[in-house]
Amino acid sequence: MKEALIGDIGRYAAHDGPGIRTVVFFKGCPLCCPWCHNPEFIAGRPEIAFYPERCIGCGDCRDLCPETALTVDRIARLDRSRCTGCGLCAAQCPARALEQVGKIFAVEELDALLRRDILFYETSGGGVTLSGGEPTAQLAFCGELLQRLHRQGIHTAMETNGLFVWDDFRAACLDHLDLILFDVKIADPDTHRRITGVDNTLIFANLARLAAAALSSLRALQGGKNRPPGGRGSAPKAPGPGGAARLAAIFYRHRYG
Numbered sequence: 102m103k104e105a106l107i108g109d110i111g112r113y114a115a116h117d118g119p120g121i122r123t124v125v126f127f128k129g130c131p132l133c134c135p136w137c138h139n140p141e142f143i144a145g146r147p148e149i150a151f152y153p154e155r156c157i158g159c160g161d162c163r164d165l166c167p168e169t170a171l172t173v174d175r176i177a178r179l180d181r182s183r184c185t186g187c188g189l190c191a192a193q194c195p196a197r198a199l200e201q202v203g204k205i206f207a208v209e210e211l212d213a214l215l216r217r218d219i220l221f222y223e224t225s226g227g228g229v230t231l232s233g234g235e236p237t238a239q240l241a242f243c244g245e246l247l248q249r250l251h252r253q254g255i256h257t258a259m260e261t262n263g264l265f266v267w268d269d270f271r272a273a274c275l276d277h278l279d280l281i282l283f284d285v286k287i288a289d290p291d292t293h294r295r296i297t298g299v300d301n302t303l304i305f306a307n308l309a310r311l312a313a314a315a316l317s318s319l320r321a322l323q324g325g326k327n328r329p330p331g332g333r334g335s336a337p338k339a340p341g342p343g344g345a346a347r348l349a350a351i352f353y354r355h356r357y358g
């Protein structure tokens with residue numbers, strides 16, 4: 102049984118691909134960009150979010166914590182250096198001042214959840230987008246999930262930073278993706294390394310490989326060997342000959358470099 106650590110699931114999204122979509126935010130990312138929109142999904146482990154304005158100071162969390170990471174003085178205080186993210190406190194907090202970020206899902210469980218919105222995908226030309234964090238950091242799970250979604254004719258997209266082993270990505274995911282949204286952070290290698298903490302050589306190599314795969318797929322579509330991607334009923338029922346038919350590279354403008 103394949104499992105993954107998921108940070109959140111967003112329904113009725115309109116900005117992560119065509120139509121109305123459900124977005125799966127994987128938890129864990131090998132980059133550490135200072136402008137990250139979802140910093141709570143960078144660490145690849147469960148974490149605790151604390152909302153002090155909700156806390157009523159009841160002390161239940163302090164009494165439950167096996168790591169003595171919580172003290173209460175009018176409101177709770179969390180010592181993150183002691184917290185393991187076990188979630189015991191969040192499960193019992195009566196005011197929802199503590200919430201666990203990151204939950205393990207089995208692929209069957211997530212597949213069933215995503216199918217709840219199939220009517221919205223059908224009527225809007227939407228589908229499912231894998232995002233994060235970085236979905237390819239949990240590649241085998243992504244591959245099986247995408248395969249299941251495609252079998253049901255659901256349009257699939259992935260937002261990625263491009264830092265993956267190409268052969269593994271191609272084997273697990275490429276043929277089951279209709280759209281790849283490739284986030285290019287910084288072109289200059291030294292600045293990329295300084296700002297994100299990671300070398301970008303592999304990222305640009307993967308962008309070039311994906312562009313070649315998308316071109317080959319489009320040529321096959323033009324040749325009538327495959328059907329175009331779209332909503333249920335029009336997405337390929339079998340893997341496309343060149344992988345994802347559409348690749349969008351997103352180049353960020355920011356003040357770094």
Ligand code: SF4
Nearest residue numbers: 156157159160162194
């Ligand atoms: S259990 Fe919740 S409401 Fe009570 S002290 Fe802890 S954080 Fe605050």
Ligand code: SF4
Nearest residue numbers: 166184185187188190
């Ligand atoms: S998540 Fe677990 S270790 Fe962390 S504060 Fe809550 S009960 Fe303690």
